[in-house]
Structures are given as structure tokens and as C-alpha cells.
Amino acid sequence: MADPEDGKSPDTSGAEKGRNSDLADFGARLRKTQQAHLKPASGGGRGTAMGIAFRLVTELVAGVFVGAAIGWVLDSWLGTRPWFLLVFFFIGAAAGILNVYRAARQIAASAERDAGGDQQG
Amino acid sequence: MATENAEHGGGGFAIDPMHQFEIKTLFPMQFGNIDASFTNSSLFMVLAAAGVIGLMLTGINRRAMVPGRLQSIVEMSYEFIANMLRDNVGTAGLRFFPFVFTLFTFILACNLLGMIPYSFTVTSHIIVTFALAFFIFIGVTILGFAVHGVGYMKFFVPHGVPVYLLPLVVPIEVVSYLTRPISLSVRLFANIMAGHTVLKVFAGFVIALGAFGFAPGIVPLLFMVGLTGLEVLVAALQAYVFAILTCIYLNDALHMH
Numbered sequence: 001m002a003d004p005e006d007g008k009s010p011d012t013s014g015a016e017k018g019r020n021s022d023l024a025d026f027g028a029r030l031r032k033t034q035q036a037h038l039k040p041a042s043g044g045g046r047g048t049a050m051g052i053a054f055r056l057v058t059e060l061v062a063g064v065f066v067g068a069a070i071g072w073v074l075d076s077w078l079g080t081r082p083w084f085l086l087v088f089f090f091i092g093a094a095a096g097i098l099n100v101y102r103a104a105r106q107i108a109a110s111a112e113r114d115a116g117g118d119q120q121g
Numbered sequence: 122m123a124t125e126n127a128e129h130g131g132g133g134f135a136i137d138p139m140h141q142f143e144i145k146t147l148f149p150m151q152f153g154n155i156d157a158s159f160t161n162s163s164l165f166m167v168l169a170a171a172g173v174i175g176l177m178l179t180g181i182n183r184r185a186m187v188p189g190r191l192q193s194i195v196e197m198s199y200e201f202i203a204n205m206l207r208d209n210v211g212t213a214g215l216r217f218f219p220f221v222f223t224l225f226t227f228i229l230a231c232n233l234l235g236m237i238p239y240s241f242t243v244t245s246h247i248i249v250t251f252a253l254a255f256f257i258f259i260g261v262t263i264l265g266f267a268v269h270g271v272g273y274m275k276f277f278v279p280h281g282v283p284v285y286l287l288p289l290v291v292p293i294e295v296v297s298y299l300t301r302p303i304s305l306s307v308r309l310f311a312n313i314m315a316g317h318t319v320l321k322v323f324a325g326f327v328i329a330l331g332a333f334g335f336a337p338g339i340v341p342l343l344f345m346v347g348l349t350g351l352e353v354l355v356a357a358l359q360a361y362v363f364a365i366l367t368c369i370y371l372n373d374a375l376h377m378h
Contacts, residue, residue: 051358051362054308054311054312055308055362058304058307058308058311059300059304061304061307062300062303062304062307063296063297063300065300065303066296066299066300066303067296070296070299088292088296091292091293091296092296092300094293094296095293095294095296095297095300096297096300098293098294098297099297099300099304106369
């Protein structure tokens, strides 16, 4: 009988009340947990410096490679060598640089989010 | 790994660091003109898939209130991928949880199995990683068109670009979109292949320099110990990068930036 509330509620209405408040409490805790899960917190896409460097390099190389491949295929299909290869090589290079820019921005954004988001983690 | 090199470096120091990537046919199979033999690569894919399924099934077998070691691994991997999807795609992305989870655990299992000496690393072959990346690319593109209809084409037209620049910007955006499967597959394949080749080269140094005495031989061996640790990190990191980029592509298809 350490808890005064426990002693005062032997009747059914009191037990019912307690269960309801338990349920409300549970609902509140559940909502809090769900909210905590919804906000972006954990460290995403940072990795090591080498990983970042490698990611950026593959983006650039893939851009040039895909551009040149498209140009080469169009040329051998239409018989216009080397014009499409030349044009798409530069379009591919531009796409590669664009990809590097986007990847770098995304890495920077997630690093910033980590720095601001979870100090304790 | 060093002993394997010794085997093949019998005459002098003819060490072949690429020998580990050789495909060997275990059970020959032929369907018409297609060579569908069961190779060492297929064997390790089956082992990886069976290992993941076995781990998951034994892990959730007990379903204890206080999880044991295996159950903790299963629960942590579940939370890891679920949080990754929530952070990068939003709650709408949880529909694709089974897909991303399968992808991540399969690649991670393949990479880690490859760290065992004498084993074969499936992900060190570009065709394997390219097949994975290409199916993701096709699936994400279909998803984009299914969600947005023809409006998904607007993905290639950035906001606020003057009309006279569109003939230049749209091809660049299209090529940028088409590079996704290439960069995704090349990143995984190149990291794994380069790492394993470096390990074999250093293993060769152990033998070559070990011929001059104990001290010169121990230095590359110490390097190898460090590199092996680094390779385990790379194995996990590359599986993570593959999964997170899949999430980012899913997010683009669902929400179009």
C-alpha cells in the first residue's frame, strides 16, 4: 500500500478509469515514438573520404562513358561517324559533371543534417 | 590467400592476382545455345542467399522479448533498412522494404563471403553488379511512369531553364539519367575487384620479400592484416551505398525531387 492511488480503487469504475488512462498514455507514447521515427536523423550517405572520392569519380567516368557509347551506337547506326560521337562525348561529359555536382551536394546536405540533427548520436 | 598464391607462383614469382576471379564450371548445363552451367559464381550466389535466409529464419525462430544475438542481428538489419527507407524515401517508401532489404542483405552476404580465403567474390564481376543495377534502373523507370504517367518525362526538364537552352539541357539530363546503372554497378564492382586484387598483390610480396629473410616478409604481411580489415569495411560500405542509392532512385521516381 505504498501507492495511495492503488488503495483507493477497488471498485470497477476506478479500474476502468485506470485502464483508459493507460490506453491514453500508451497512445501518447506510440505517437511520440512514431514522430521520432519520422524525422530524418540517422547518418545517411556519409561514408569515408575514400568512399566519397570513389563515388564522385565513378559518376564522372560513367557520364563520359555513356555519352560516348550513345554517340558511337548512333554513328554506326546512321553511318555518320564521327559526328554523333563528338557531340555525345561532350554531352556525356556535361552529364558527368552534373552528376558529380548533384552527388556532392547530396553528400554535403546529409553531412550538414547529421551535424545539426543528432548531436548525441 | 597467401597459400593460394604460393600454389600458382610455383616457378619463380609468377603470381597471378587475377586468378581468383576465374569462373569455373561445376555442373555443365546447356539450354539450346545458352550456356547456363552452374559455376563457382552460381554456387556462391546460392550460398549467400541460403545464408541470408538461414540467418533470418533462425533469428526470428525464438521471437524472445529480450532478443538473443541472432535475433538482434535480424532486428537491427530490419531497423537499419526501414530507417534508411524512411529517411530517404519517406513512409511511402516502406512498400519497397522487401526489395531493398533483399538487395542489401544479398550484396552484403556476397561481399562478406568473398572475404573468406579460397572463396569466390560474386560482386567482383561487372556482369553481376550490372544485372542488379540494370534491373533496379528498369524497375524504377517503370515505377516513375506508373506513378506520374507521361508527366515523368518532366524529370528531364529542370525548372527555370530558358526555352532556348532546352535542346542542350534535355540531352544532358537524359544522359545523366542513363548513367545511373553504369555508375551504380561500376562502383560496387570496381571497389570489390580492386580491393581483392590489392590483397593478392600484397600476398605475393609476402612470398617475394620473405625469400630475403623474416623481417622483409613481415612488413607486407602487416599491411595485409590492415588491408583485410579495410576490405571488410569496404564490403559493408558498398552494400550500404548500393542500397542507399536504390532508395534515392526510388525517391526520385516517387516524388520527382
